[in-house]
Amino acid sequence: MMLASGMANQVGAGVGALAFPVLGPLGVVAVRQWVAGIVLLAVGRPSLRSLTWWQWRPVLGLAVVYATMNLSLYAAIDRVGLGLAVTLEFLGPLAVALAPARRLLDGACAVVVGVAVLVLTRPKLTTDYLGIALALIAAASWAGYILLNRVVGARVPGVRGSAAAAGTSALFYVAAGVPVLIEARPSLVVLGCAAVAGVLSSAVPLLFDLLALRRVPARFFGVFMSVNPVLAALVGLVVLHEPLAWLDWLAIAAVVTANAVSLVTVRPSAQVAPPRPTCRAGR
Template identity: 45%
Template sequence: MATMHVDRTGSGRFPRFSLVALAGRTLGAIPPPAQVLVGIVSVQIGAAVAKQLFGAVGSTGTVALRLFFAAAVLLLIWRPSLRMSRRAWAVAAGYGVVLGVMNLCFYLALARIPLGVAVTIEFLGPLAVALAGSRRWLDGLWALLAGGGVVLLTESRGELHLAGILFALAAAVCWGLYILLGAALGRQSSEGGGLAIGMVVAAMVAMPVGVVESGMSLLDPAILVLGLLVALLSSVIPYSLELEALRRIPPRVFGILMSLEPAVAALVGLVVLSESLQWTQWLAVICVVSASVGATRSARPSSP
């Protein structure tokens, strides 16, 4: 499956070098498949924690907190240089806008439909990128299988809100754009500088919306601690693990492992949020996961 990965950078000062070197040694001791799986679980637990914040600060307020703290942590770690070309700035800004909108749409969906359903629909974005431009009948079969999964979700929606499904589809479109812009960002910036700047732009997109909805409640100390936890679980930890894994395993293997994300989301929703799915919805999750695995396994290797 096509995926996004960007390199990272910093100032090279001794404290930062020691921190990054220690983090690198720690991550390097974890087998790559375990890194990807831990990252997936971390993202979904972060989403579950975030959903529990909705009652206090709303879905957009939660997004604002997550992106603000994620940007702060990434800036602290990578200390990006502002000396980038105009094209690099344009790509980083576009990446950040898409990232901000994607998170807003996903959390607005999450406020209305179960976690497993939201992630399954959103996962159509990277699947579409993986299948884009293919003329092989087998890839058409994977697309039909994924489409069948979405039909099952909508046909069995029961208590599902149409608005939640539409927000999840919008997040899927943004995820596809996020992958394409992330690849461009990796070419235009070195190490983590572009990622950190893009995260700042994403926070700037989400903060005004979150402040309008939540106001001063965003400054509650307990809410701030939970917001930091969501940022670490949903952004900082998984991004770091995925980047390290991509250095050590082929992108195709990485894509197959990432295909498990909808199923993990459904399980986390069941265990953490007590969100049980109907058997048709579980079948829909299996369809999308199977389509993703199949598309990734049958993908032709990229040209060097």
């Protein structure tokens, strides 16, 4: 289930990217957010009127972060490719994991990640610095998403808070997304690609992650999350025909390894169960 969740997340992002030539990142993200919002509202069925302002505040913050994370990530994918964009985005949850650490080993892992990122973003004639900046915005948004999701989970029972955030986030894209669709006049195939991104990158990971967390320790789940940059690079290669240099593959492996080492060596009593995500890709 964890492998299916990660693969669905990255395949959804890859399929959504196929609609970029017609809809652009904004149009694809708008359709994805609408589909994800409808699905998650149907699953979570939150009673919006029953939520207090104390509960709504983190929900609205999560909705803003959710919308920012997806748009910046998809814009980065459009400019620098799926593998690099997801690897840089993964710095967000890695920073959340390493920030409170006080061990020398965690410091060494952070240094390894820093070197790997320098390798991935090394200046070249074709380096797209705006794309890199957008991926880093997605990373910061994912970090905020993790922290806010914990607050929402504590204040709103079940998945109702995440569903409310997804539905609110979908509303943010009405004003910007509708004009894009009217101007682009996409075919059903193009709309289908964007809709698939909403289902595979949001609904499927949510369901499978919830089921997996009931069967495996949080420690193992956290380690397995680090496979996402590798899956993204593979999907980028197969679906989007985005090859990477061998040095880029080594850098991605370094980021994954540093994350896994940091998580595996944490004492069980110091671990915190990961929040239940509402989206990926991206995760």
